[in-house]
Amino acid sequence: MARERVIMHVDMDAFFAAIEQRDNPELRGRPVVVGADPKEGKGRGVVATCSYEARAYGIHSAMPISQAWRRCPEAAYVRPRGDVYAQVSRQVRAVLEEFTPQIEPVSIDEAFLDVTGTPGLSRGKRALAEAIARRIEEVTRLTASLGVAPNKMIAKIASDMDKPRGIVIVEPDEAQSFLRPLPTAKLWGVGEKTREILERLGIRTVGDLADFDQAGLVRRLGKHGEHLWNLARGRDQRPVEPPGEAKSVGNEHTFETDTDDLQQVEGTLMCLCEKVAGRLRAAGLRGRTVTTKVRFEDFTTLTRAKTADDMLDEETQIYAVAVRNLRRADIEGRKVRLVGVSVSGFEEGGEHQTSLFDRPAPGEAGDDEKRRRLAEAIDYIKGRYGDDALRRGGSMQGKDTGDESDG
């Protein structure tokens, strides 16, 4: 049997709002809303996040700022300070690195850690989680919540169970009892649409899903059904992937106003493919997998991936796959907020070597040299397009992910 993995998910509490409260004592203990200017209720834009005091009024991330104002005009409304948050995010990252190099950052305030076999584990999972939370607080004067579990999905659900300052540990033999009572929407890959399909089948909880006949589920939901059934049984083998391991080059666009105009969405997708192709070529990269991402007005996000037979670096090739993905995403009649495309599955080794990975002529670049060139290319992309330009392949996975490859 494979060794039990110990996966941790670390997520900072009310991240932007907690930083504002830390830096301005007048805001402590008060409802604080970070986001757009409310303009006395006439403001446009949304809430980025809010303090736990503000959550008591029903305010939450992505809510229109005007609505937040109606719920709690007396809250402190603060504009975001992105550079400060990014700096704190780096500090948190550095703390996590004291414990393990196996870190997969997921967003500005959360990361997965694979702490299997790390020395810190010798005193137990809780002791290690507490040590990490304590160090984060020492260094940043901010609190975090942690989930510890045998896989990423359960760790992520666990970190959210007892916020703020929560440490929730799910032992492997508790995974089933932990998951079973949860609503299916807690599973990765269950967005609103899938949730409705499941509900029509009488499946409300993760336990209902785990008990459902697997073949029946596959008939109705295809490969996605099989995937969900496995998740419901607590099976999630995805590794913690430190950046630099699974890379992709991607671009996305948020529409000024949400749109249900298919032509506009596809036209934008074409422009994005041109950008991505340009960047791939600039970096001498070619990839096989094209992922298309769509976010709807309600913020549910869908990704569709397809692996092509050939290595791609041209816009027309990439677009051909990307638009097929889009059509599979079944967006008709829904308002789209954001569309994105990324290419991953870069060639390494094998017969398809070119450019960066070219086998060097005798006496030329060796493995180290190749790695250095790749790093340079990545730096170049980052320098030119920002850190977001290069993201791990997995970071494009949103809710309702329906990845498949049939290339």
Ligand code: TTP
């Ligand atoms: P979250 O971890 O989702 O939220 P949070 O840290 O504010 O609160 P919680 O204690 O529940 O974890 O997101 C991290 C930060 O990302 C958040 O502080 C602000 C930003 N953010 C947005 O700007 N817009 C959004 O829609 C969300 C969800 C987050």
Ligand code: MG
């Ligand atoms: Mg958080």
